[in-house]
Amino acid sequence: MGTAVLIAAAVVGGMGLLIGVLLGTADKYLSVATDELTEKIREVLPGNNCGGCGYAGCDALAEAIAKGEASPTACPVGGQAVAALVCELTGKKAEFTRMSAYVRCAGTCEKTRHIYEYFGDEDCRRVTMVPGRGTKACAYGCLGFGSCVKVCEYDAIHIVEGVAVVDKEKCTACGKCVDACPQNIIEMVPYDAEYMVTCLSQERGKSVKDMCEAGCIGCGLCARECTTGAITMKNNIAHIDQNDCTNCGWCLEKCPTKVIRKR
Amino acid sequence: MTTMLLLLLTTALVNNVVLSQFLGLCPFLGVSKQLKTAAGMGVAVMCVVTLSSAITSLLYNGVLLPLKLQYMNTIVFILVIAALVQLVEMALKRYSRPLYAALGVYLPLITTNCAVLGVALQNVQQENGFLTSVVNGFGTSLGFFVAIVVMAGLREKIANNDVPESFKGMPITLLTAGLMAIAFYGFKFL
Numbered sequence: 001m002g003t004a005v006l007i008a009a010a011v012v013g014g015m016g017l018l019i020g021v022l023l024g025t026a027d028k029y030l031s032v033a034t035d036e037l038t039e040k041i042r043e044v045l046p047g048n049n050c051g052g053c054g055y056a057g058c059d060a061l062a063e064a065i066a067k068g069e070a071s072p073t074a075c076p077v078g079g080q081a082v083a084a085l086v087c088e089l090t091g092k093k094a095e096f097t098r099m100s101a102y103v104r105c106a107g108t109c110e111k112t113r114h115i116y117e118y119f120g121d122e123d124c125r126r127v128t129m130v131p132g133r134g135t136k137a138c139a140y141g142c143l144g145f146g147s148c149v150k151v152c153e154y155d156a157i158h159i160v161e162g163v164a165v166v167d168k169e170k171c172t173a174c175g176k177c178v179d180a181c182p183q184n185i186i187e188m189v190p191y192d193a194e195y196m197v198t199c200l201s202q203e204r205g206k207s208v209k210d211m212c213e214a215g216c217i218g219c220g221l222c223a224r225e226c227t228t229g230a231i232t233m234k235n236n237i238a239h240i241d242q243n244d245c246t247n248c249g250w251c252l253e254k255c256p257t258k259v260i261r262k263r
Numbered sequence: 264m265t266t267m268l269l270l271l272l273t274t275a276l277v278n279n280v281v282l283s284q285f286l287g288l289c290p291f292l293g294v295s296k297q298l299k300t301a302a303g304m305g306v307a308v309m310c311v312v313t314l315s316s317a318i319t320s321l322l323y324n325g326v327l328l329p330l331k332l333q334y335m336n337t338i339v340f341i342l343v344i345a346a347l348v349q350l351v352e353m354a355l356k357r358y359s360r361p362l363y364a365a366l367g368v369y370l371p372l373i374t375t376n377c378a379v380l381g382v383a384l385q386n387v388q389q390e391n392g393f394l395t396s397v398v399n400g401f402g403t404s405l406g407f408f409v410a411i412v413v414m415a416g417l418r419e420k421i422a423n424n425d426v427p428e429s430f431k432g433m434p435i436t437l438l439t440a441g442l443m444a445i446a447f448y449g450f451k452f453l
Contacts, residue, residue, distance in 0.1 A: 008332055012339060015322075019346040030353040032360075049368050056367030063364075 037089065038066040044085040046077050065090065098191040099173035101157065101166045105142035105185050106198040106214035106259065109162040113137040113211055123147055128182045136162075137211035140201040142185060148177035168263070193242040195252060197222075198261045202235040216259040222251040267398050272453075274402030280378045281410040282440075282447040287378030290369050291411055292436060296422075300365040301415030305408030307351055307370065309401070312379050315344050316400025319383040320393050333387075340383045341374075348374045378407055414443065 042062035049057035053074045055064055064070035065086060072092050073083040080098075118135045120126065124147035127134045134143040144162040156170035157177050164177075168191060178186045185200050197216060201208050205217035218236030230244035231251060238260070240251070252260045278284060281291045287308070294304040319340050327333055352370050355363045363370065373379065382403045386396040417439050426435050 004331075007330055008335055011326060011330060011332060012335060012342070015339060015342060019342065023346055023349055026350055026353060030357045032357050056364055060364050060367065 035063075035066050038062050040089050041065050041086055044078075044082060044089065045075055046082065048077065050077060099188045100168040100171040100191045101173065101175075101177055101186050102168075102189045102193075102196055102263070103142060103148075103157075103164045103166055103186050104196065104198055104200045105140075105163055105183075106261065107136055107138055107141040107163060107212045108160075108214070109144075111213040112141065112162075124180075125182045133183075138201055138203075138208075138215065140183065140185070140203075141199075141212070143183060147180045147182070148186060151176040151180040190242050192247075193240075193245065194247045194262050195240060195245060195249065196261055196263060197238045197240055197259060199259045200237060202237060204236060208236075213257075214259060215257065217257055219256060221254050221256065222260060225254045226251055267394070270395065270398050271402040271405070274399055275406040275409065276447070276450045277453060279406040279410055279447050279450075280381070280403045281407055282444040284381070286381045287376045287407055289372065290376060291407075291414065292433070292440070294366060294369045295411050295414040295418055295436075297365070298412065298415045298419055300362070301411045302408075303359070303362040304366055304369065305404075305411050307355065307366070308373060308376065308378070308407050309404040310351055311344065311347050311373055312382055312404035312407070313397060313401045315340070315347050315379055316382050316386055316396045317393070318343050318347075320386055320391065320396035323387055324393070336384070336387055337380070340380055344379050344383070345374045378403065410443070410447075414440065417443075 039062075042059060045058040045062055047058050049059075053061045053070070053076060055061040055070070055074075061070060061074060065072055065074065072086040072090050075082050075086070078086075114135045115132055115137050116135055118127065118130065120130075122145045124143045124145045127143045127145055133139040134145075136143070142163045144159055144164070146159045146164065148157050148164050149159060153174070153176070154170050154172055156167045156172070157164055158167070159165075164181075164186070166177075166186075173188060175188065178184075178188065183200075189196065199208075199212075199214065199216035201212070201215050203211070203215075205219065208215035208217050216237050218233065218238070220233045220238070222238050223231040223233050227248065227250060228244050228246055230241045230246075232239050232241070240260075249262065252258070252262055274280075280286050281288065290304055290308070295301045319336075322339060322343065323333075323336060327336060327339065348371060351373070352363070355366070355370065382400050385391075386399055389395075389399075391399055418436060421435060421439065430438070
């Protein structure tokens with residue numbers, strides 16, 4: 001009995017040894033000289049091979065980063081910690097800007113006209129099915145039923161007076177609320193950005209005024225006045241390009257409806 | 264000779280490893296998006312299966328059977344297969360970098376491709392000799408190659424079509440695989 005176990009162990013162990021030696025020799029002949037930098041970057045990356053970066057795996061990403069094809073911050077799983085290590089290795093500046101979500105609607109219960117009472121499922125996606133897209137007269141704004149609040153794992157978004165508001169200190173920029181919002185009014189903006197256009201209504205000025213006191217009437221004054229050209233008008237709505245914005249606050253000064261807000 | 268040819272035909276088409284035995288579905292669905300990578304995967308699997316069925320057949324008849332260690336066959340076979348996959352991986356890394364990158368994580372996963380172990384165990388069960396084992400392995404992997412390449416060709420065509428939202432991605436792929444399996448069933452009456 002004992003010898004049978006020993007024989008089995010010896011056979012399998014011997015085979016393992018033999019295969020190990022064979023593979024070792026094969027490695028000598030077949031190995032490719034991989035870049036030292038690639039190897040080092042690979043060690044820093046998480047190694048889950050999840051493919052979240054868009055490459056075939058951590059090996060592929062490490063190679064792309066070493067070649068300069070991918071940004072050192074390309075790994076979405078590692079986040080800032082991994083990005084910092086990779087930047088150290090590649091000698092590139094860490095261009096990791098902290099982001100936070102921002103809800104582009106200021107139509108609180110007081111400011112927006114309501115067209116009917118709604119009794120039903122308290123879920124934004126459901127509400128988009130009813131005529132007029134919700135109780136508020138404006139079809140573009142926050143519905144206020146908190147689908148974003150439900151998906152947030154960090155307690156960073158809340159409904160305040162019928163409009164979702166993000167606490168940017170708690171926000172980790174995971175993007176779940178952006179996906180959850182059926183109105184597509186939640187945007188990712190840099191954490192440092194101060195001035196936002198808090199409306200997304202594409203209606204013309206007069207109808208916006210009729211529906212909501214806090215709407216952008218699309219006058220375009222901010223775009224004309226902006227000193228750095230960061231503001232553009234599209235579909236009756238102002239957009240601030242946060243890359244060009246210097247946070248000077250001139251647009252807020254000029255905005256007649258004060259729909260540009262400082263946060 | 265005729266029996267060998269017949270065996271080849273049977274294993275490659277009639278008892279197609281993917282479409283009638285439902286083995287090796289993971290790479291079949293995972294790496295069949297592009298014709299080129301699918302062909303690469305097919306060739307890699309062919310190398311591994313043919314080599315592994317040769318080696319495992321030799322090992323089984325030469326080592327395990329005389330020592331009465333038949334019950335160790337699964338472990339020993341997996342050992343051999345893992346080593347072979349490693350070898351193929353090294354060779355691919357050396358000689359075809361783009362293919363290596365395209366196959367990605369599916370390449371080491373050939374180790375756990377049940378088609379590979381399936382063929383090795385089948386050889387043992389049917390008490391195949393060395394030559395029969397090799398032909399069986401080659402035929403089976405040829406079947407895998409045919410299935411994955413045809414599938415990739417279909418999927419490339421499907422990608423250009425306007426697929427309904429709810430069928431996009433895996434659902435339409437699985438439906439296609441099912442229809443292909445039915446088509447291959449027709450070979451039963453050859």
